[in-house]
Amino acid sequence: MTGKEIVKLIVTLVIGFILSSAFDHYKSIQSNNDSILVSNEKLEQFDKRITKLEDDNRKLGDIYVTRREFTVIVDNFNTTLKRVDDNILKLTEKFYESQGKK
Numbered sequence: 001m002t003g004k005e006i007v008k009l010i011v012t013l014v015i016g017f018i019l020s021s022a023f024d025h026y027k028s029i030q031s032n033n034d035s036i037l038v039s040n041e042k043l044e045q046f047d048k049r050i051t052k053l054e055d056d057n058r059k060l061g062d063i064y065v066t067r068r069e070f071t072v073i074v075d076n077f078n079t080t081l082k083r084v085d086d087n088i089l090k091l092t093e094k095f096y097e098s099q100g101k102k
Contacts, residue, residue: 065073
């Protein structure tokens with residue numbers, strides 16, 4: 001091998017190294033770009049969900065209870081109404097009994 005051939009081989013190796021480094025760098029940038037795009041899409045989805053939750057929150061009344069709490073409240077209300085109905089029934093029976101005795 002002559003000096004010119006060695007120089008050509010070294011130049012070829014350097015150019016090949018530069019090209020492979022540039023290609024690896026390009027692939028790295030491309031994968032980062034893809035992950036940035038995916039992250040951006042996720043952020044947009046979160047933003048939409050937050051906006052929807054804020055809209056739903058505005059639509060709710062001043063008081064919000066869970067389903068379990070609502071069931072307990074309704075059961076207590078039904079129990080109270082049953083007691084009121086029982087008391088009204090007792091009072092009407094007493095009234096009619098007192099009317100019958102006169």
